[in-house]
Amino acid sequence: MPFMNDLLATMSAHRSVRAFLDTPVPDEHIRAAVEAARMAATSSWIQAYALLQVTDPDERSTLAELTGGQPQVSGAGAFFAVCADSRRHRLVSDKLGKPYVDNLETFMLAVIDATLFAQNLNLAFESMGYGTCFIGGLRSRLPEVDALLEIPHGVMPLFGLCVGVPDPEQPTATRPRLPAEAIWMKDRYLDDDALMSLIDAHDADAAEHYTARGLPGRSWTGGLWRKYAKPMREHLFDYYTGKGASLT
Numbered sequence: 001m002p003f004m005n006d007l008l009a010t011m012s013a014h015r016s017v018r019a020f021l022d023t024p025v026p027d028e029h030i031r032a033a034v035e036a037a038r039m040a041a042t043s044s045w046i047q048a049y050a051l052l053q054v055t056d057p058d059e060r061s062t063l064a065e066l067t068g069g070q071p072q073v074s075g076a077g078a079f080f081a082v083c084a085d086s087r088r089h090r091l092v093s094d095k096l097g098k099p100y101v102d103n104l105e106t107f108m109l110a111v112i113d114a115t116l117f118a119q120n121l122n123l124a125f126e127s128m129g130y131g132t133c134f135i136g137g138l139r140s141r142l143p144e145v146d147a148l149l150e151i152p153h154g155v156m157p158l159f160g161l162c163v164g165v166p167d168p169e170q171p172t173a174t175r176p177r178l179p180a181e182a183i184w185m186k187d188r189y190l191d192d193d194a195l196m197s198l199i200d201a202h203d204a205d206a207a208e209h210y211t212a213r214g215l216p217g218r219s220w221t222g223g224l225w226r227k228y229a230k231p232m233r234e235h236l237f238d239y240y241t242g243k244g245a246s247l248t
Contacts, residue, residue: 010127015174017131018072020164025078029128037121042113049114050085050155051121053078059148066144067137067160077130077164081138081145082118084110086244087154102246114158125163135160142239154244173213176205 004012034051042048054060057074064073073079086106093100122132138145138160145157166172182190182198190198199221206220241247 013174014126015172016133017166017172018133019167019170020072020076020131021167023077023165025163030078033121033124036124037117040116040120043109046109046113048085048110049117050083052081052083052149062148066141067135068140070135070137072133072162073135073160076162080161081157082114082159082161084114084156084158086110087152090154102244104247107245107247111158118161130163131166133162135162139233139236156240156243156245176209178202
């Protein structure tokens with residue numbers, strides 16, 4: 001039997017929730033989650049992230065439209081924009097009269113820091129019994145999101161996070177994941193044949209998952225090629241460089 005404890009059980013039960021009751025998430029719960037999440041690993045202690053909670057109902061309705069018509073953005077108990085944040089570092093450099101040299105590495109540090117924080121935050125909320133859903137669609141119309149939320153220079157929204165009480169009338173299930181052997185490798189990466197064998201096994205699990213949901217004929221690889229068959233969000237280079245990121 002695999003090793004298991006309460007934390008691993010919470011992690012293993014993760015699912016994306018897209019239907020919520022209109023129950024607010026209390027500030028004390030949010031603060032507790034943020035206090036814990038901020039202890040995530042951070043490169044050289046730079047803490048290059050920010051969390052912007054959007055509370056205005058009209059702004060959340062607009063964000064639901066800007067993210068591609070996702071009703072959970074306005075309907076969840078709380079909605080947050082997770083941001084890479086170099087603004088505080090720029091302010092410190094200005095105060096000290098020192099240069100702030102930005103390049104691809106500084107952008108990656110902020111993105112990685114913010115993502116580690118966000119996953120900790122997500123896990124904290126799930127440990128309290130809340131449902132969650134990350135919203136990559138926040139990047140679909142970023143200039144409009146930026147204008148709506150009046151995002152300052154050096155702060156770069158990466159994705160959204162919905163948190164709330166799941167609607168019991170619309171249950172969701174955990175999606176199968178790639179076998180651990182397709183992810184955990186020792187010393188060298190798997191050869192193509194071994195990797196494709198594991199992908200085929202995952203495809204079979206995904207097909208069963210879709211069939212159980214009333215969607216026979218779908219597969220993981222089918223969704224994968226459709227996603228990567230055309231360029232995605234080509235405006236992002238201009239947006240992020242305009243906010244101060246250097247991608248060179």
